[in-house]
Amino acid sequence: MSDLISSSLRELSAALAAKKVSAVELAAVFLDRIEKLNPTLNAFIALDRAKTLAQAQAADEKRRVDAGATANSPLCGIPLAHKDIFCTRGWRTSCGSQMLANFVSPYDANVVEKLTGAGMVTLGKLNMDEFAMGSSNETSYFGPVKNPWDVSRVPGGSSGGSAAAVAARLTPAATGTDTGGSIRQPAALCGLTGLKPTYGVVSRYGMIAFASSLDQGGPMAKSADDCALLLNAMAGFDPRDSTSLERPAEDYTRDLEKPLAGLKIGLPKEFFGDGMDADVRAAVDAALAEYRKLGATTVEVRLPNSGLSVPAYYVIAPAEASSNLSRFDGVRYGHRAPEYDDLTEMYSRSRAQGFGAEVKRRILIGTYVLSHGYYDAYYLKAQKIRRLIAADFVEAFKQCDVIMGPTSPSVAFAFGAKSADPVQMYLSDIYTISTNLAGLPGMSLPCGFGNNNMPVGLQIIGNWFGEAKMLSVAHQYQKATDWHTRMPEGVK
Numbered sequence: 001m002s003d004l005i006s007s008s009l010r011e012l013s014a015a016l017a018a019k020k021v022s023a024v025e026l027a028a029v030f031l032d033r034i035e036k037l038n039p040t041l042n043a044f045i046a047l048d049r050a051k052t053l054a055q056a057q058a059a060d061e062k063r064r065v066d067a068g069a070t071a072n073s074p075l076c077g078i079p080l081a082h083k084d085i086f087c088t089r090g091w092r093t094s095c096g097s098q099m100l101a102n103f104v105s106p107y108d109a110n111v112v113e114k115l116t117g118a119g120m121v122t123l124g125k126l127n128m129d130e131f132a133m134g135s136s137n138e139t140s141y142f143g144p145v146k147n148p149w150d151v152s153r154v155p156g157g158s159s160g161g162s163a164a165a166v167a168a169r170l171t172p173a174a175t176g177t178d179t180g181g182s183i184r185q186p187a188a189l190c191g192l193t194g195l196k197p198t199y200g201v202v203s204r205y206g207m208i209a210f211a212s213s214l215d216q217g218g219p220m221a222k223s224a225d226d227c228a229l230l231l232n233a234m235a236g237f238d239p240r241d242s243t244s245l246e247r248p249a250e251d252y253t254r255d256l257e258k259p260l261a262g263l264k265i266g267l268p269k270e271f272f273g274d275g276m277d278a279d280v281r282a283a284v285d286a287a288l289a290e291y292r293k294l295g296a297t298t299v300e301v302r303l304p305n306s307g308l309s310v311p312a313y314y315v316i317a318p319a320e321a322s323s324n325l326s327r328f329d330g331v332r333y334g335h336r337a338p339e340y341d342d343l344t345e346m347y348s349r350s351r352a353q354g355f356g357a358e359v360k361r362r363i364l365i366g367t368y369v370l371s372h373g374y375y376d377a378y379y380l381k382a383q384k385i386r387r388l389i390a391a392d393f394v395e396a397f398k399q400c401d402v403i404m405g406p407t408s409p410s411v412a413f414a415f416g417a418k419s420a421d422p423v424q425m426y427l428s429d430i431y432t433i434s435t436n437l438a439g440l441p442g443m444s445l446p447c448g449f450g451n452n453n454m455p456v457g458l459q460i461i462g463n464w465f466g467e468a469k470m471l472s473v474a475h476q477y478q479k480a481t482d483w484h485t486r487m488p489e490g491v492k
Contacts, residue, residue: 004021004026004029005029005030005033005169005172006169006222006485006487007172008222008223008225008226009074009075009078009172009173009221009225009226009229009230010074010225010226010229012026012077012078012172013074013075013076013077013078016063016076016077016078017063022056022060022077023056023057023059023060023063023076023077023078023121024053024056024057024060026056026077026078026079026121027052027053027055027056027079027121027123028053030079030123030170030171030172031047031049031052031053031123033169033170034047034123034124034170034171037148037168037170037491038170040146040151041145041146041148041151041164041165041168041170042127042142042143042144042145042146042161043126043127043145043160043161043162043164043165043168043170044081044123044124044125044126044127044161044165044170045084045092045094045096045124045125045126045127045140045142045161046084046091046092046094046124046125047123047124048091048124051090051091051122052079052121052122052123052124055116055121055122056077056079056121059076059077059119059120059121060077062076062077062119063076063077063119073118073119073233074229075115075118075119075120075229075230075233076118076119076120077119077120077121078119078120078121078172078173079120079121079122079123079171079172080115080120080121080122080123080171080172080173080174080175080230081122081123081124081125081126081162081165081170081171081173081174081175082111082112082122082124082125082126082174082175083125083126083128083159083161083162083174083175083176083177084096084125084126084127084128084161085128085131085132085177085207085208086109086111086112086175086177086206086207086208086217087105087107087108087109087112087206087207087208088105088108088109088112088122088125089105089106089107089108089112090104090105091104091105091122091124091125092104092105092125093105093125093208094125094141094142095128095130095131095132095208096127096128096129096130096131096132096139096140096141096142096158097130097131097141097354097355097356097359098141098335098353098354098355098356099328099334099335099351099354099355100208100328100333100334100335101141101335102335103333103334105206107206108206109203109205109206109207110202110203110204110205110206110207110238110240110241111175111202111203111206111207111217111234112175112206113206114233114234114236115175115230115233115234117233118233120233123170123171126159126161126162126165126174127140127142127143127145127160127161128140128157128158128159128160128161128162129157129158129160129182129358130355130356130358130359131208131210131321131325131355131359132158132159132177132179132182132210132215133158133210133321133358133359133362134157134158134358134425135156135157135158135181135182135185135418135425135426135428135429136154136155136156136157136160136413136415136418136419136425136428137154137155137156137157137158137160137161137164137186138154138157138415138416138419139157139356139357139358139359140161141356144160144415145160145161145164146164147164147167147189147190147412147454148164148167148168148190148488148490148491149167149190149191149412149453149454149455149488149490150412150452150453150454151490152414152415153189153412153413153414153415153452153454154189154412154413154414154415155167155186155189155190155412156185156186156187156188156189156190156408156412156428157182157185157186158177158179158182158186159174159176159177159178159182159183159186159187159194159220160186160190161174162174162175162176162183162186162220163176163186163187163189163190163192163194163220164186164190166190166192166220166221166222167190167191167192167487167488168488168491169487169491172221172222172226173219173220173221173222173226173230174219174220174221175217175218175219175220175234176194176217176218176219176220177207177210177215177216177217177218178194178196178215178216178217178218178432178436178442179210179211179214179215179216179317179436180214180313180317180429180432180433180436181407181428181429181431181432181433181435181436183195183196183218183220183444184196184407184432184442184443184444184457184459185407185408185428185429185432185444185457186220187220187407187443187444187445187457188406188407188408188444188446188455188456188457188459189408189411189412189454189455189457190412190455191446191455191457191483191484191486191488192220192221192222192446192484193220193221193222193223193224193226193227193443193444193445193446193474193478193484194218194219194220194221194227194443194444195218195219195220195224195227195231195441195442195443195467195470195471196216196218196435196436196441196442196443197216197217197218197231197235197441197467198216198245198439198440198441198464198465198466198467199213199214199216199243199436199439199440200216200243200244200245200439201216201235201245201247201441201465201467202216202217202218202231202234202235203217203236203237203238203240203241203244204216204217204241204243204244205238205240205241205244209320209324210317210320210321210324211316211317211318211320211321211324212243212320212324213243213316213320214313214316214317214320214436214437216436217234218231218234219231219234222484222485223475223478223484224256224443224445224471224472224474224475224478225253225256225471225475225478227443227471228252228253228256228468228471228475229252229253231252231467231471232250232251232252232253235249235250235252236249247465250467250468251468252467252468252471253468253471254468255468255469255471255472256471256472256475257472257475258472258476259294259295259476260291260294260295260296260473260476261295261296262295263291263295263296263297263401263402263473264296264297264298264299264399264400264401264402265288265291265296265297265298265299265400265401265402265403265404266298266299266300266301266396266397266399266400266401266402266403266404267288267298267299267300267301267403267404267405268300268301268302268303268306268396268403268405269300269301269302269303270302270303270304270306270307271303271306271405271406271431272405275409275427275430276406276409277409277410277411277450277451279411279450279451279456280406280408280409280410280411280450280456281406282448282450283447283448283449283450283456283458284404284405284406284447284456284458286447286448287404287447287448287458287477288404290477290480290481291404291477293480294476294477294480296473299399299400301396301399301400301403302392302395302396303389303392303393303396303434304392305385305388305389305391305392306389306392306434308385308388308389309389309430309433309434309437310426310427310429310430310433311382311385312382312385312386312389312437313382313429313433313436313437314365314426315365315369315378315379315381315382316379316382316383316386316437317362317366318362318363318365318366318369319365319366319369319370319379320366321359321362321363321366322362322363322365322366322367322370323366323370325355325359325363328350328351328354328355329347329350329351330346330347330349330350330351330354331346334350334354335350335353335354336350337349337350337352337353358422361422369382386437386438389434389437389438390437390438390439393434393438393440393461393463397463401463401469401473402460402461402462402463402466402469402470402473403460403461403462404458404459404460404461405431405458405459405461406431406456406457406458406459407431407432407444407457407458407459408428408429408431408432408457409427409428409430409431410428410450411449411450411451411452411454411455411456412454412455431459432459435461439464440461440462440463440464441461441462441464441465441466441467441470442459442460442461442462442470443459443460443462443470443471443474444457444458444459444460445457445458445460445474445477445478445483445484446458446483446484446486447477447481447483448483455483455486458477460473460474
């Protein structure tokens with residue numbers, strides 16, 4: 001059964017349908033692997049073997065009594081794990097924070113509900129930067145996640161637990177969230193495929209909010225094909241989420257086999273400047289050369305306001321975080337300080353103890369930019385810049401079908417290398433943030449290795465609702481290369 005850990009979701013589905021393996025046996029393979037490797041990687045922070053196996057047994061029973069279970073839900077019986085930002089009924093949902101360290105969710109997030117409804121089996125909850133605030137997974141209350149390619153290096157963030165778990169084959173797939181690159185950047189640093197859909201395509205109901213106008217859930221897996229299958233199950237209108245888009249259902253696998261002849265790839269001049277490390281540039285250039293061999297052509301495009309994306313983001317996101325995190329006051333749920341003299345002191349002590357340094361930093365920044373006298377000078381101006389960034393993409397997509405460039409300016413860096421300098425840490429997302437500000441879909445896929453044999457990610461940005469095209473473009477590249485099949489030596 002050792003080959004199961006590297007199988008695609010389609011291969012696992014076929015094995016389950018042919019009764020070569022049961023859902024219970026499949027879940028046990030991954031649970032045993034988690035038990036062996038997680039003490040080193042720290043990717044999982046909530047596990048319940050009995051609950052997982054009971055869910056797997058239910059999936060086996062569904063396949064036994066429903067002959068159409070495979071056709072209706074090819075994901076039935078396949079294990080996955082959830083980023084600990086998604087409320088999951090009966091599981092601790094902590095958001096990587098002391099504030100919610102003992103919170104057990106009484107309900108499922110829409111994403112969890114949909115994937116469970118498709119018959120997928122929950123292996124556990126995955127570590128993350130506290131309240132999704134970070135680019136390295138060093139801010140988690142439960143300790144940092146280790147990159148399985150080199151445990152002295154970060155896996156990226158905030159979905160670092162999800163990325164490390166998929167890369168180490170602790171789970172065939174995982175959910176993640178992307179507010180400024182938090183699916184794509186860890187996917188790049190850990191050598192897997194991660195997709196952020198168009199804002200509103202996947203419901204945010206039950207996904208604990210960081211920045212409501214930017215957050216978006218998405219799939220993380222080994223390949224574009226796997227991500228397409230997962231997005232089929234995750235996407236859809238949800239009346240409980242006021243930002244959910246009411247659109248006809250799509251089959252995101254429909255164009256996977258479409259050839260690339262005639263495809264125009266836009267290369268933003270701003271993405272290929274001095275900020276990119278030479279090893280990343282070499283891998284990205286090689287990937288672009290492969291695309292040209294597959295029939296695509298490249299054109300230079302301009303995103304003149306993309307350089308303003310980081311400062312605009314770090315006004316808008318903290319402002320929304322300041323508002324969203326005000327609910328954690330120690331009254332209804334979450335951490336409450338053990339000692340206090342009055343209500344005001346209970347609030348202040350509970351929040352001071354419950355939140356980590358990075359979360360406090362962003363709350364303070366957000367409160368400042370929303371305060372009287374500074375709203376117009378900072379927040380309103382940042383929102384105007386956001387519109388300019390979106391307008392740049394509108395113009396760029398008049399010249400091309402997709403946009404490509406690096407996902408991250410460097411390969412995974414060592415623990416502590418940027419934690420003392422928040423600005424350097426924030427610049428880790430310089431190529432991904434503009435996509436969130438514009439609400440566009442984007443994804444990262446492995447395209448080679450850089451210094452110290454660490455993975456490099458290629459970013460593909462699609463037009464609004466262009467997920468199917470983006471996935472097709474990624475899939476054709478992955479049919480011609482094997483970067484997405486590579487596995488870290490230390491976890492084989």
